[in-house]
């Protein structure tokens with residue numbers, strides 16, 4: 001079996017897991033334990049010296065979590081992965097693994113709100129600066145690179161702007177600068193887009209969204225390609241002896257999974273944002289059906305986009321699956337199987353109509369999340385962005401008339417019915 005290249009659906013069901021040798025259990029066991037018994041004092045010492053691979057304590061690694069990590073690495077076409085307590089934790093682990101005080105990050109300005117705050121407000125408090133650039137022109141990333149830049153960052157498909165990035169072009173800018181291209185692939189999911197195949201070096205996810213898929217579970221994951229040359233002179237923390245870990249030189253010792261080992265031993269182990277084994281197990285269940293869910297998400301969302309486009313109470317529709325969308329060409333190139341489940345539209349009547357629309361919906365739920373099997377809606381101007389002035393809302397890409405939908409797996413006709421009856425009440 002070893003030399004066969006299995007398909008995505010097969011990997012989503014089997015990668016990282018074999019039936020339990022002790023009991024024969026077909027489903028993955030949940031190793032709900034904090035710690036693991038050592039065979040002997042020598043075994044304990046070699047585990048602590050990183051000479052033997054094995055489990056010590058669940059903050060560092062856990063067998064259930066390892067199955068999720070290996071499956072995610074397989075689905076992204078990466079070398080290794082480390083799971084975290086949330087998507088925010090995944091971004092923090094990935095970036096703190098390569099940046100320290102005095103370093104700099106170049107990022108797309110079209111970001112998830114929490115990521116924007118991390119880069120613009122909280123990292124600067126740690127001495128890590130970020131320059132946010134308009135991602136539509138890859139040259140903007142190049143112009144912002146400095147001698148102390150350590151990473152280029154972007155979302156593949158932006159949330160909530162629903163903009164697609166030219167992964168290969170931005171990846172080339174990062175490669176020329178000798179820094180890794182770190183991408184947040186949450187809104188696309190590995191089924192629709194595999195950034196490592198197009199020039200990204202590290203992928204992060206909020207697994208809370210499509211990977212879990214049911215609005216039940218917080219989690220995150222960082223996947224590395226294994227191909228970045230950490231010995232290019234820019235990353236001494238990867239090549240010099242680690243003061244925090246027995247003088248280990250991560251790149252020399254672990255090679256193509258050095259980034260993951262360092263993230264685990266120097267960030268996860270020390271700062272502690274580990275995922276619970278039960279949550280890792282729930283995310284494994286989510287991955288098993290990711291391909292079929294994403295196909296239905298995309299089909300339903302296209303149906304809603306076309307319906308809204310023909311609706312007299314709708315001013316505009318932003319869905320990259322529509323042929324006249326400015327991101328249609330990039331989305332077709334990088335997400336050939338579908339344009340995802342996120343869609344935004346402008347409602348005639350502005351702010352007031354937006355509020356009435358949300359309140360008129362029957363089963364489409366008003367909440368701050370995406371990627372649930374159930375359809376979700378939010379009116380950013382009256383919720384997530386309500387503290388901004390109208391001018392600043394427009395600058396942030398959330399005009400007062402904008403409604404964002406995350407389309408779920410209900411019967412398409414029922415979604416259209418709910419949206420239509422809520423529109424007619426505005």
Ligand SMILES: *Cc1c(COP(=O)(O)O)cnc(C)c1O
Pocket residue numbers: 086087088089112114115155159184186187205206207208209218219220370
């Ligand atoms: C939700 C989200 C995050 C944050 O993930 P959490 O799991 O909520 O911490 C980061 N990036 C994107 C694109 C998201 O949608």
